[in-house]
Amino acid sequence: AQKVTQAQTEISVVEKEDVTLDCVYETRDTTYYLFWYKQPPSGELVFLIRRNSFDEQNEISGRYSWNFQKSTSSFNFTITASQVVDSAVYFCALSEAGTGFQKLVFGTGTRLLVSP
Amino acid sequence: ETGVTQTPRHLVMGMTNKKSLKCEQHLGHNAMYWYKQSAKKPLELMFVYNFKEQTENNSVPSRFSPECPNSSHLFLHLHTLQPEDSALYLCASSQVQGHEQYFGPGTRLTVT
Numbered sequence: 001a002q003k004v005t006q007a008q009t010e011i012s013v014v015e016k017e018d019v020t021l022d023c024v025y026e027t028r029d030t031t032y033y034l035f036w037y038k039q040p041p042s043g044e045l046v047f048l049i050r051r052n053s054f055d056e057q058n059e060i061s062g063r064y065s066w067n068f069q070k071s072t073s074s075f076n077f078t079i080t081a082s083q084v085v086d087s088a089v090y091f092c093a094l095s096e097a098g099t100g101f102q103k104l105v106f107g108t109g110t111r112l113l114v115s116p
Numbered sequence: 117e118t119g120v121t122q123t124p125r126h127l128v129m130g131m132t133n134k135k136s137l138k139c140e141q142h143l144g145h146n147a148m149y150w151y152k153q154s155a156k157k158p159l160e161l162m163f164v165y166n167f168k169e170q171t172e173n174n175s176v177p178s179r180f181s182p183e184c185p186n187s188s189h190l191f192l193h194l195h196t197l198q199p200e201d202s203a204l205y206l207c208a209s210s211q212v213q214g215h216e217q218y219f220g221p222g223t224r225l226t227v228t
Contacts (some may be wrong), residue, residue: 004158035216037219040180042221042222043204043206043208043221043222043224044219044220045219046216046219047206047216047219050215050216086145088202093159094122100171100212101214102147102149102164102166102171102210103161103164103172103174103217104159104160104161104217105158105161106158107158108156108157108158109158
């Protein structure tokens with residue numbers, strides 16, 4: 001069965017610190033997608049990244065970077081030089097070929113608090 | 117702006133009321149979704165519609181009744197709800213098959 005685990009419930013950092021959010025997933029499918037979403041206090045989930053199971057290349061987008069390692073079933077997210085505006089709940093999610101890739105399974109989220 | 121709107125943003129209803137949540141997407145997508153987000157629980161997929169046809173009902177109680185008249189609009193009709201149904205209800209849309217889903221701001225529902 002598919003499962004996403006975000007063991008960190010809440011992380012507090014001071015502005016300009018780097019922070020890594022962990023995500024571990026379980027799936028029997030060899031073809032799947034992994035996602036990260038950001039949920040600010042307004043409630044709307046904001047899409048950040050999608051990565052397919054055949055592409056283990058790490059990705060960097062500005063201050064954001066993602067490390068995908070199939071060997072450890074992890075898809076970790078790092079924010080470099082954090083800012084107050086990064087404060088939000090971050091969700092990791094998984095979809096599998098077996099469900100037509102439409103059934104997103106989410107982790108429980110990690111609340112990030114960035115203080116000035 | 118993600119191009120997915122939801123109304124109302126907040127709703128308080130009694131257990132005997134009937135109300136509807138509305139979602140509209142302006143992204144040209146052909147799949148729409150309803151999710152439920154309760155406190156301290158993972159986001160739960162409720163329903164999936166592809167090209168207006170329901171393709172997934174994730175064991176949702178019949179007091180929740182979805183409707184998708186076209187690829188741009190999705191409704192969730194609510195009747196005789198329970199207090200435990202209080203949650204944030206999120207609508208999303210995507211192209212089918214593996215593409216990222218774009219979410220609306222949600223409707224915060226409180227059942228009294």
